[in-house]
Amino acid sequence: MAKILNVRNLRKTYKSGSKELTVLDGISFEIEAGETFSIVGPSGSGKTTLLGLCAGLDHVDEGSIELCGVELSKLDEDELALLRNRKVGFIFQDFQLLPTLTALENVSVPLELQGKPDAQKVARDLLDKVGLGRRYDHYPSQLSGGEQQRVALARAFSTTPDILFADEPTGNLDEETGEKVIQLLFELNKEMGTTLVIVTHDLDLAQLTQKIIRLKGGKIISNQTKTLA
Ligand SMILES: Nc1ncnc2c1ncn2[C@@H]1O[C@H](COP(=O)(O)OP(=O)(O)OP(=O)(O)O)[C@@H](O)[C@H]1O
Numbered sequence: 001m002a003k004i005l006n007v008r009n010l011r012k013t014y015k016s017g018s019k020e021l022t023v024l025d026g027i028s029f030e031i032e033a034g035e036t037f038s039i040v041g042p043s044g045s046g047k048t049t050l051l052g053l054c055a056g057l058d059h060v061d062e063g064s065i066e067l068c069g070v071e072l073s074k075l076d077e078d079e080l081a082l083l084r085n086r087k088v089g090f091i092f093q094d095f096q097l098l099p100t101l102t103a104l105e106n107v108s109v110p111l112e113l114q115g116k117p118d119a120q121k122v123a124r125d126l127l128d129k130v131g132l133g134r135r136y137d138h139y140p141s142q143l144s145g146g147e148q149q150r151v152a153l154a155r156a157f158s159t160t161p162d163i164l165f166a167d168e169p170t171g172n173l174d175e176e177t178g179e180k181v182i183q184l185l186f187e188l189n190k191e192m193g194t195t196l197v198i199v200t201h202d203l204d205l206a207q208l209t210q211k212i213i214r215l216k217g218g219k220i221i222s223n224q225t226k227t228l229a
Pocket residue numbers: 014015016021023041042043044045046047048049050
């Protein structure tokens with residue numbers, strides 16, 4: 001199977017005044033297209049930083065990241081943005097919906113910006129799939145956290161990304177709501193064959209993915225591939 005993400009000897013250091021903090025050191029792993037993958041570890045271990053680097057949202061100090069067959073360090077900002085728009089989807093802990101757009105517009109507008117002629121239909125179909133067929137015209141402030149995250153799921157899958165990065169997708173939800181969101185996430189993921197990379201504190205959620213890496217102090221302390229029964 002083709003590698004969709006190949007991370008080699010990654011190092012990331014943040015500067016704070018005269019001090020330097022190395023938050024990732026010697027990180028290497030790879031993900032095949034279509035796999036489900038999770039990154040777990042305690043608070044501050046570097047999970048979100050790693051996700052941001054893999055998704056091309058920030059630059060590495062040392063090492064390399066190949067995403068969707070492209071070495072990220074060779075791309076300028078415009079090329080990176082294009083790659084993210086075309087091939088990458090995101091789900092965030094705090095949903096990150098646009099507050100002035102309705103649920104339907106939050107899903108359809110990105111598609112319209114990509115010039116998709118059937119944006120409205122795709123958005124409606126996806127909102128129906130996540131059980132929000134009666135909430136098209138609601139603004140984010142009129143939706144519960146679980147409903148907002150379901151809109152975010154519909155938006156993330158609407159562009160049929162090759163790879164989807166989810167950062168603590170259940171972090172702001174109660175347990176029951178979180179479970180429903182995860183069920184939908186995995187259903188949509190299976191249907192669309194998307195590669196899924198999840199950052200989470202939730203070990204039960206991580207166990208649902210095929211591969212798990214554990215970070216501690218910016219290093220990988222275990223890299224586990226689950227044997228499928
Ligand atoms: N922009 C930044 N500037 C300076 N330090 C940063 C920056 N972003 C993150 N850090 C530091 O890098 C370390 C790793 O942060 P990161 O958010 O990646 O950890 P995390 O494992 O995702 O944590 P959490 O589970 O709490 O979200 C932390 O010590 C954090 O304070």
